[in-house]
Amino acid sequence: MDASGLMMPRAAVTAACGACAGASRGLCHGLEEADQAALFNAASSLRLPARSAVFREGDRANAVFTLKDGAAKLLRALPDGRQQIIGFRFPGDLIGYTARDRYPCDAELVSDATVCRVDRGRLESMSRHCAGLSHRLLELCAEDLAAAQDQLNAMAQKSAEGRVAAFLLMLREADRRNGGTGLDLSLPMTRADIGDYLGLTIESVSRVFAALRRGGLVKEPQRGRLRLADLPGLEALAGSDGAAAPLSGPGRPAHRSAA
Amino acid sequence: MDASGLMMPRAAVTAACGACAGASRGLCHGLEEADQAALFNAASSLRLPARSAVFREGDRANAVFTLKDGAAKLLRALPDGRQQIIGFRFPGDLIGYTARDRYPCDAELVSDATVCRVDRGRLESMSRHCAGLSHRLLELCAEDLAAAQDQLNAMAQKSAEGRVAAFLLMLREADRRNGGTGLDLSLPMTRADIGDYLGLTIESVSRVFAALRRGGLVKEPQRGRLRLADLPGLEALAGSDGAAAPLSGPGRPAHRSAA
């Protein structure tokens, strides 16, 4: 098992990967031009279909990838067949970097996508010459850590509605980072994916979406597409914490404890 | 505001910090002897009382710390006065390393403790010469990330009993790493701390502990001390997922969704 070949059905390998070096975020951010060029040369671009795996937990971590377009989910398969979704990744995001020699989780595409592959060995030999690169990796890891902790907070403190609202606002931010309006979003993941990410059942997710539609907070003009119609309302639901009045009833003030 | 002086009431600064370099885990793990010696010289030891802050979110990250004895909690204060506890740290653990120039969260002691302070600037200048050190930092960050993700999984999938059981088994592992039997544990944190960590109310935590005591799974011979009396039982409750029969009733098979 490794991160190439059989795992990537119908992969079309193109020559080099301009978008990687050009991206304002991602791996190259803050690197000097010469280093960016070196990364540029170490990269190749792949086109992959929805539901294919970029890599699997336990595979040898021979490469890191940046997402050029499409969306991916990072997940850990649970022994009983369920899955815990660690997070979603969008264009410009880096996936698969790790300090270990094996990937710590699966990466699966939730839509057709183009990824940019950077050889791990190349990256590491570069990072020996270029202090900025290893620092950048630590920064990225710290960002992921912060995101995981925000997610922890959401799971601990927020109601189902609050979690979904916060999730939608996260999608919005991802869209804006990539030059979108942040109002008309692609929603390629299934209710099951969202539930596995937020710690809710499919039914609960569906009910929350139904309530958001009824409340006029969002519209779903078509499958896989979502329009944020009432941003303040969503932000109130997501709340910086979990409070704020839900769409119906007195809601859950979330538990208190500290002073 | 910075990580020294006023924040550290009654701090007693001793000369150097042998235990830091000697620790088999922590910052020095895997470093060459000369590098360990350099870190050794850059470190000083502090004695701090329970409830004091090692650093606060937003403070300039001028130092990293290793816990020599005692226990600490990492937390983020929420706008409404509550707190989200990110994790607990035990002897041998490193706290306060980050890629940013500010700490991303508070670190508070839950018991009297001795910490070993390593100057950040010293650490960074070392890491420029010593590739192993920055790699080690990335490794530590990746470990924290994995722990946060485990915690996410627990919050999403496990019942209150499962979370508490998993928490106790985590304490057990920390005790064993530090040479204890893993059976007779110190439990310096309050129910509120545990609740804020696990996403439960004080009352729920208390009820779960009561149930564990009634079921003979644990004993609390005195305040702040806990004996694990039925390890298999606790492991069954904690389950690799959230299933397994609870102490009473049919319990929560946790939600399913994936294939």
Next chain:
DNA sequence: CGGGCATTTGAGAGTACTCAACCGATGTGG
């Protein structure tokens, strides 16, 4: 057109929360 999949909706059950009172230990001041 039929099968499979994702989603929706309904009814009922159960876990964890809320509110509230009480207990024991600790610490302070009269």
Next chain:
DNA sequence: CCACATCGGTTGAGTACTCTCAAATGCCCG
């Protein structure tokens, strides 16, 4: 030395949110 306040913890009763089980709908694809 004791009254009293405080803090952490425990326990009880009732509520409410989310899960479970079940069935129906709509959509895509062969």
